[in-house]
Each structure stands twice: as C-alpha cells, then as structure tokens.
Amino acid sequence: MKWLGIALIAAAFLLPPFLAGDFYINLASQILIAAIFALSLNLLVGFGGMTSLGHASYLGVAAYISALLTSRYGFGHGAAALISIGGTVAMAALFGVIALRATGLGFLMITLALSQVLWGLAYRMSDITNGDNGVSGLTRPAPFGISLENPVAFYWFVLIVAVIAFATMAIFVSSAFGSSLQGVRDQPRRMAALGFNPWMIRWITFVYAGFWAGISGLLYVYYNKYIHPTSLSTTSSAEALLGVIAGGSGTLGGPVVGAALVLLLKNYVSAYVERWNMLLGLVFLFIVLVMPAGIVPGVTRLIANLGRRSR
Amino acid sequence: MQFWIIQGLNSLSLGGLLFLLSSGFSLIFGLMRLANLTHGAFFMLGTYFGATALRAWDGLNLWITALGAGLVVAAIGGLFERLVLTRLRGNTLGQVLVTLGMSFIIADGCLVLWGGDSIPVPTPQSLQAPTRLFGFVFPTYRLVLVGCAVVAAVALYYLLERTRLGAMIRAGVDDRQMARAVGIPVSNLFTIVFCLGAGIAGAGGVLGGPILSAYPGLDADMLPLALIVVILGGIGSLLGAFIGSFIIGFIYTFGSALFPELSYIILFLPMILVLAFRPQGLFGRVVT
Numbered sequence: 001m002k003w004l005g006i007a008l009i010a011a012a013f014l015l016p017p018f019l020a021g022d023f024y025i026n027l028a029s030q031i032l033i034a035a036i037f038a039l040s041l042n043l044l045v046g047f048g049g050m051t052s053l054g055h056a057s058y059l060g061v062a063a064y065i066s067a068l069l070t071s072r073y074g075f076g077h078g079a080a081a082l083i084s085i086g087g088t089v090a091m092a093a094l095f096g097v098i099a100l101r102a103t104g105l106g107f108l109m110i111t112l113a114l115s116q117v118l119w120g121l122a123y124r125m126s127d128i129t130n131g132d133n134g135v136s137g138l139t140r141p142a143p144f145g146i147s148l149e150n151p152v153a154f155y156w157f158v159l160i161v162a163v164i165a166f167a168t169m170a171i172f173v174s175s176a177f178g179s180s181l182q183g184v185r186d187q188p189r190r191m192a193a194l195g196f197n198p199w200m201i202r203w204i205t206f207v208y209a210g211f212w213a214g215i216s217g218l219l220y221v222y223y224n225k226y227i228h229p230t231s232l233s234t235t236s237s238a239e240a241l242l243g244v245i246a247g248g249s250g251t252l253g254g255p256v257v258g259a260a261l262v263l264l265l266k267n268y269v270s271a272y273v274e275r276w277n278m279l280l281g282l283v284f285l286f287i288v289l290v291m292p293a294g295i296v297p298g299v300t301r302l303i304a305n306l307g308r309r310s311r
Numbered sequence: 312m313q314f315w316i317i318q319g320l321n322s323l324s325l326g327g328l329l330f331l332l333s334s335g336f337s338l339i340f341g342l343m344r345l346a347n348l349t350h351g352a353f354f355m356l357g358t359y360f361g362a363t364a365l366r367a368w369d370g371l372n373l374w375i376t377a378l379g380a381g382l383v384v385a386a387i388g389g390l391f392e393r394l395v396l397t398r399l400r401g402n403t404l405g406q407v408l409v410t411l412g413m414s415f416i417i418a419d420g421c422l423v424l425w426g427g428d429s430i431p432v433p434t435p436q437s438l439q440a441p442t443r444l445f446g447f448v449f450p451t452y453r454l455v456l457v458g459c460a461v462v463a464a465v466a467l468y469y470l471l472e473r474t475r476l477g478a479m480i481r482a483g484v485d486d487r488q489m490a491r492a493v494g495i496p497v498s499n500l501f502t503i504v505f506c507l508g509a510g511i512a513g514a515g516g517v518l519g520g521p522i523l524s525a526y527p528g529l530d531a532d533m534l535p536l537a538l539i540v541v542i543l544g545g546i547g548s549l550l551g552a553f554i555g556s557f558i559i560g561f562i563y564t565f566g567s568a569l570f571p572e573l574s575y576i577i578l579f580l581p582m583i584l585v586l587a588f589r590p591q592g593l594f595g596r597v598v599t
Contacts, residue, residue, distance in 0.1 A: 051404055053348075053411070101586040105346045106546070108407060109538045112348075113582070116535035120575040127572075234531065238411055245408065278419035284412025288405045289398060 013159060017152045025151045026223075027267060031260045032155075032162040033219045038243040038255035039169050040212035045241065046250030047173050048205045049185035050100075051108050053237050054115025057095070058210045060232035061118065062088040062217030067135040067227045068128070077141030085214050092210025096203045103188075115237060122229035134228035138221065148222065158219055165212055170252055172208065181205055235277060239266070242280065246287045248294025257296055316447050318568050319561075324453035324522065326560025327460030331515025332533055333540040333552045334467060335508025341484045341547025342504045344403060345396070348410040351534030352417035353384050353509045357516025358525040359421055360384070362430045365520075373435045377517040384513025385506040392505040397498070414530060422527050429527075432520030452521055459518055463511065464553050471549065480504060484547065536563065539578055543585050545595020554593060 016028045037059055044050040065084035069075040075083070099110040122129045129135065140148040148154045172178055183191045184198040192198055221227050230236065239262055247258025265283070270276050291298055336350045360380040365371055391413060399405040438452045471477035482490040483497050491497045523529060540559050544551025558581060566574035585592060 051407070098583055098586055101590040105340075105344070105403065105407065106542070106590075109346055109542060110582075110586070113535045113538040113542065114579075116531065116538075117575045117578060120532075120535075124575065125572050234411075235415070238415070241408070275419055275423070277415045278423075281412040281415030281419070284408055284415070285395065288402075288408050288412070289395070292402070292405060 017155055022151045025155050027263075029151070029155045029158045029223055030267075031263050032158045033216055033223060034240070034243065034259040034263045035256040036162055036165045036219070037213055037216035038240050038247070038259035039165060039252075040209045040216065041240050042244045042249055042255040043169065043173070043205055043209040043212075045244050046248075046254075047178065047181050047185065048202060050103070050202060050206070051241070052099075052111040053108050053234065053241065054095075054099075054111035054113075054118075055209070055213055055240055056232050056234075056236035057111075057115040057118050058088050058092055058213035059217035059220060060122070060227070060229075060236070061091055062214035063221035063227045063231060064122065064129060064135070066218055067138050067221050071135060071138055077139075081141070081218055084218060085211065088214030088217070089207060089211050092207045092214075093203075096206035096210070100199060100202050100206065112234065112237075115232065116234065119229055119232040119234070122232050129229070132229065134226055136226045138225040138227075140222045140225065154223065158223075161215065161219060165215065166252070166256075169212065173252070177201070177204075235280065238284070239280065242284055242287065246283070246291070246295055248296035248298070251294070251296050254294050254296035258294065261295070313447065314568075317449075318564055320449055320453050320457075322561040322564035323557065324456040324560075325564055326557035327457045328515055328519045328522070329536055329540050329556035329560055330460045330553055331463060331518065332512055333537040333544075333556055334463070334549060335511040336537050337541050337544070337547055337549065337552040338467075338480075338504055339508040340541065342480055343501050345406050345410070347505075347508070348407060348534065349388075349391070349414045349417065350508070350512055350537060351530035351532075352414040353388060353512040354516040354519070354533050355421060355525070355530040356387070356417055357381065357384050357513030358432065358520045358523065358529060359425055359430070359516075360513070361517030361520045362432045362525040363425075365433055366430070370436075373438075373517070377514040380517045381510040381514030384516075385510030388509025389502055389506040392502050396505070397501075414534075418527070418530050425525065425527075427527055430525040432517075432524055434521040456518060456522070460556070464549070467549060476503070536578075539582050541592070543581055543592060545592025548592065548594040548596075551592055551594030 013028075016025055020028070037055075040058075041052065041055045044052050044055070062084045065087050066077075066080045069080035069083060070077060095111070095114055099107050099114065102110055123131055125131075126133075140154065142148060143157070146153060148157050173181070180191065180196050181201055184196065184201050188198045191201075217231075220231070240259070243258035243260075243262045244255045245258070246261060247256065248254030262283075265279070266276060269279055273279075287294075332350065332354050335353075336347055339345055339347045339350075357377075357380045360383060361373075361376050364376050364379070365373070395409055395413070396406055399409060434452050438455055440451060442449045442451045442454060469477075471480060479490070479495045480500055482493075482495055483500050487497055536559060540555040541552060543558060544553070544555025559578070562577055562581060563574060566577035570577065589595075
C-alpha cells in the first residue's frame with residue numbers, strides 16, 4: 001500500500017513532461033518552486049513552532065540579488081547564484097538574531113516588520129531595484145551547457161532541485177537535531193534543563209530555512225525572468241504560510257500539497273476574477289475555522305478511519 | 312532653522328497619528344494576547360470613509376466625520392470579533408491568521424469600492440490658515456493633530472486608570488483567569504476592547520486623511536510602523552505606545568527628509584537596539 005502510494009507520487013512528478021503541454025509543464029514547475037518555499041517555511045512553522053510572516057524576504061532577496069547581478073553588473077549565473085545564496089543566508093543569520101529575541105507573537109511581529117521594511121526598500125530604492133517597474137529582461141542559466149529556456153528542460157532542473165530539497169529537509173527533521181528542534185518547540189524549558197541550547201537550535205533552523213527559501217527564490221527568478229517588489233510583500237509570505245497550514249504544518253507532505261493548492265487556486269481564479277487578495281483572505285478564514293489541522297492530516301485520519309471500519 | 316522646526320512638527324503629527332493607531336493595537340494585545348494584523352486595514356477604512364464623507368458633503372465637520380467613521384469601524388471590528396475571533400479562543404496562531412485574512416479582505420474590498428487612485432482628503436477650512444508662533448509659520452492642522460493624540464492619550468489613561476471598566480480591563484490584562492473567577496465578564500471585555508481599538512484606529516484614519524490621503528496600500532504602510540512602535544515601546548503598554556509613537560515619528564520623518572532612500576533602514580535601528588538590550592520593550596513587562 002505504502003509502495004503503491006510512493007509509485008503513484010513518483011509517476012505524478014515524472015510523467016508530466018511526456019504527457020502534458022507547455023502550459024501544464026510550466027504550472028508543474030511553479031508548483032515545485034512553491035513547494036520548496038513552503039517546505040522551508042514549514043521547518044520554522046511546523047517543526048520549530050516559529051510562525052514567521054516574513055519568509056518571502058529570503059525568496060525575494062535571493063531573486064533580487066541574482067537578477068541585479070546578472071542583468072546590471074555582468075556576472076555569470078554561477079557566480080550570481082553563489083553570491084545570492086550567500087547573501088541570503090547572511091541576511092537570515094542577521095534577521096534570526098533580531099527576530100529570535102522574541103518567541104511566539106513577538107517573533108511573528110518582528111518578522112513581519114522586517115519583511116515590510118525590505119518590501120518598502122525594494123519599492124523606494126528605485127535607482128538600484130528599479131522600483132515598481134521591477135527588474136526584467138533576465139535569462140535562465142545553462143548548467144553544463146544545457147539551456148533551460150525550454151519548459152521541459154526547466155521542469156527537469158526544478159524537479160532535481162526539489163527532490164534534493166525534499167530529501168535533505170526530510171533528513172533534517174528526522175535527524176537527532178530535528179528531534180531536538182521539535183523538543184524545543186514543545187518544551188523549551190525542559191530542553192534547556194536537559195542541556196540543549198534552545199536559542200541556538202532555533203537560530204540554526206532559521207538560517208537553514210532561509211537557505212532553502214533563497215534556493216526557491218533563485219528558481220523563482222529563473223522561471224519568471226522578472227522580479228517585482230510584490231514578491232517580497234506580506235501577501236507573498238502569507239500565501240506560503242497558507243500553503244503550509246492548509247496542507248498541514250509539521251508534516252512533510254502537507255506543505256507540498258498546500259502550496260500546490262494555493263498555486264492552482266491562484267492560477268485558475270485569476271483567470272476569471274481579479275480579486276485574488278480577497279479570495280486569499282477568505283481561504284484563510286475558511287482553513288482556520290473549518291480545517292485547522294490542514295488537509296493532509298485531515299485526509300490521513302479519514303483514510304485511517306475508513307481502513308479501521310472496513311476491517 | 313525653519314526646516315528643523317517644520318520637520319519637528321511633522322514628526323510630532325506623525326507621532327500623534329501613530330499613537331492613535333498603535334494604542335488600540337497595544338490595548339488589544341495586552342488584554343487579548345492577540346496581534347491584530349487587521350489594525351492597518353481598520354485605519355485605512357477610516358481614511359476612506361472620511362474621504363468619501365468629506366467630499367460628498369461640503370463643509371461637513373471633521374470631528375463629526377472622525378467620530379462617525381470611528382463608530383462604523385468599531386462596529387465592523389465588533390462584528391468580526393464576535394463572529395470569528397470568539398470561535399478561536401485559545402488558538403493564538405489561528406487568531407493571527409484570521410486577522411491577516413481579514414486585512415486582505417478589507418484591503419481588496421477598498422480597492423474594489425474606491426479604485427486604485429489616491430483620494431485626497433480636504434483639510435477643514437477653519438484649520439487651513441497657518442498659525443504664527445514665535446515668528447515661525449506652522450500648518451495649523453498638524454498642530455491640531457498633535458493635540459488630538461494628547462487628548463486621546465489622556466482620555467485612554469483616564470479610562471484605564473480611573474474608571475470601573477478600566478479596572479476590569481487591567482484585571483483582565485494581569486490575570487485573565489482570576490478576573491473571570493471573581494466574576495468579571497472577560498469575554499465581553501474582549502469585545503469592548505476590540506471595538507475600542509478598532510474605533511480609535513478608524514477615527515485616526517480620518518484625522519490622518521488630510522496629511523496622508525486615502526490610497527491602496529495605506530494599510531501596508533501603516534501596519535509595520537505600528538508594529539515597530541509597539542515592539543519599541545513594549546507590547547500592551549499605553550505609555551510605551553505613546554513614547555514609541557513619537558520616537559518613530561521623529562526617526563521616520565527626519566530619516567525621510569535627510570536620507571530619503573534609507574528612511575526604511577533607519578527604522579530598523581531603534582528596534583534592533585531595544586530588542587538587543589531590552590527585549591520586552593522600553594515600558595513593557597515580561598509576559599509570563
């Protein structure tokens with residue numbers, strides 16, 4: 001049963017390039033990018049108990065650094081990617097020191113304030129970031145001489161990164177360190193009494209989550225070949241958080257499912273109505289009031305109940 | 312010299328506006344342990360109501376408009392608290408997410424109703440003439456705004472420290488369960504405080520209108536300032552919100568005037584300093 005499930009999931013990710021048209025392949029790439037981003041946020045929200053409302057900062061900053069370096073300053077993609085990830089991780093390290101002075105709601109408010117400040121900077125520092133016009137005319141990299149301009153090639157590239165991301169994050173949370181992280185989430189004082197350093201565990205997780213958010217930001221800017229301050233906005237952070245919570249925070253599959261749902265909703269709904277923000281707000285209300293544990297835990301429980309009944 | 316004095320006054324008036332915004336936020340947080348992310352949207356809603364009313368009826372009194380808009384926003388806040396937030400008692404994360412969702416709904420609703428262009432709010436005619444003091448010329452309205460904030464601060468102080476309702480609120484802030492045990496209707500207090508906070512934000516939105524004008528994104532501009540104010544002043548402290556508002560008012564105004572591109576980074580500094588040396592904020596208590 002379990003192996004059948006894994007085979008089905010693998011097929012769902014491996015088959016699109018052979019069956020679907022460019023539109024759906026691009027959609028699948030976007031879903032994978034959103035999934036990496038949501039998984040990184042889930043490390044904080046689900047496993048660390050640190051609800052961040054500023055996670056888009058890392059995606060946006062990585063994307064902006066890469067975009068500006070390649071388009072303005074003539075850097076190659078490899079160097080730009082390294083600098084952008086390095087810069088993002090350094091920023092996460094700094095922001096982590098600031099935000100982790102508080103926990104709970106204080107943490108949430110500080111991350112929100114920090115990300116709003118970055119969003120404001122992206123808008124106002126228009127000689128560097130080009131302000132509301134965004135940075136356009138970007139290119140995709142060509143690793144090992146394979147151009148990623150073609151949707152199928154890009155999908156394979158994103159899929160490889162996504163599998164690595166999923167695997168390393170799965171190892172991260174199931175490792176001894178991951179257990180201590182969950183211990184700190186549930187019983188910080190007890191963990192401190194046992195000799196762990198809760199602050200350090202939280203901070204390392206914060207930086208690690210920033211790293212993967214930066215990777216998803218690179219993929220994001222490669223996909224869109226364009227970056228705009230909206231990517232840094234609260235809406236962008238909130239979409240990812242909605243994905244994590246809708247799918248089921250603290251599970252590995254949940255954020256992937258949630259991110260896919262949010263993205264599909266956004267794509268299909270914006271084809272008919274322009275009111276995405278209002279819908280996002282309504283979905284937030286719906287999920288929190290009706291399905292607080294998220295879809296994946298909810299469905300898992302449903303299946304478990306059915307299995308018990310049929311026996 | 313004129314530059315410094317005018318910018319000083321601008322700082323004071325921005326500080327006044329920030330106090331109207333952050334006092335309610337702080338009050339709600341203190342009692343309900345709820346980070347109300349709808350607060351910026353309540354402020355913006357007030358500004359739009361004020362803009363619409365003042366442009367529709369020529370010569371409408373600004374104070375009556377502010378009162379009216381405050382009442383309407385308070386009613387909206389009260390409904391939201393009763394219908395949604397009460398269902399999520401004890402679920403802190405859920406409450407925050409719901410207020411965030413609500414802020415998206417209100418912001419997008421404003422965009423639908425009032426469109427994407429910014430709507431200027433007229434300054435009342437009686438306050439348009441500049442005031443001359445000590446040989447300097449001041450825009451009268453900004454002086455009045457500072458006065459409003461001081462009046463609001465005194466009124467709130469009186470309400471909290473000298474009335475029965477205030478005593479019940481303070482009891483609820485200090486020990487919610489004990490307050491409930493001695494018969495204080497804490498649940499009703501939550502609604503009252505939420506309405507009050509939303510109402511002050513709404514009225515503040517109207518009063519801020521002539522300076523800021525109503526535009527989409529006003530909520531996203533104001534909310535982080537309010538967050539920084541309360542982080543700086545101490546969450547749940549009225550005095551902290553008051554002092555913090557004026558500190559941020561000064562830093563933001565002078566920052567924008569002297570280093571326009573860096574004004575947002577300069578906002579970081581007081582917050583980082585306070586968090587480094589006094590994480591509970593200047594006037595905050597350690598929440599257990």
